[in-house]
Amino acid sequence: MTARASLMAGVPAEPQALRADALHNRNRILEVARETFARRGIDVTMREIARRAGVGVATLYRRFPTKESLVTAAFADQIEACASVVDDALADPDPWRGFCTVVEKICAMQAVDRGFTAAFVSAFPDNLDFEGVRAGAEQRFAELTRRAKACGQLRADFADEDLTLMIMANGGIVADTAEAALATSRRLAALLLQAFRAHPADPPAPLPPAAPIGLHHLMSAARASSAS
Secondary structure, eight states, rough: OOOOHHTTTSSSOSSSSSOOOHHHHHHHHHHHHHHHHHHHTTSSSSSHHHHHHHHHHHHHHHHOSHHHHHHHHHHHHHHHHHHHHHHHHHHSSOOOHHHHHHHHHHHHHHHHHHHHHHHHOOOTOOOOOHHHHHHHHHHHHHHHHHHHHHHBBBBBOOOOOHHHHHHHHTTOOOSSHHHHHHHHHHHHHHHHHHHBBOOOOSSOOOOOOOOSOOOOHHHHHHHHHHOO
16 A cells, blocks of 8 residues: 555545535645645645635535545645655665755755654644654664665664654754745755765765855744744
């Protein structure tokens, strides 16, 4: 079973043939949910999602009875993509290249979608499949880490907790635009990969261009943290 199929097992099945207006409402709800979660995270209320989608709260709950079912449906494709990134990296004959690919792609996905990481790490009591998918991804990443160490490219003292540290650091990026956030994330990932490498390259690989951020963005990050 794919990661997406496993996740969607926790979402109420839709009738085989929805009326055109009902299908439009469902698609509109999901579109708005993805956009809103991406900008503001998953703490947005169901009432706010309904308002932005232009539907009644009752309509929203008829399609998605719980907040968890809406988040699951909204992020199913992203979660499957995340799992596929790790699977593709394991299939790469070069473990270090595969490891770098995972770090770069996961950081990029997180940078452009604030809700993605929040959804992936949340504990949803009504949808235990998130835990299963997350655990599976962690196990496969641990195997990738083992291979990268065995080939002598990843430093021996890299720990599983360092992945969490990386995600926390990348998640703290504050930028004026999605493009700037992505550029910042790419540079951070490059810096981290140089630190993770067992033997620094000589000469070191050039870093991506510096991102358009300044110290004033620290104030924005502090305000966002205080408001959450």
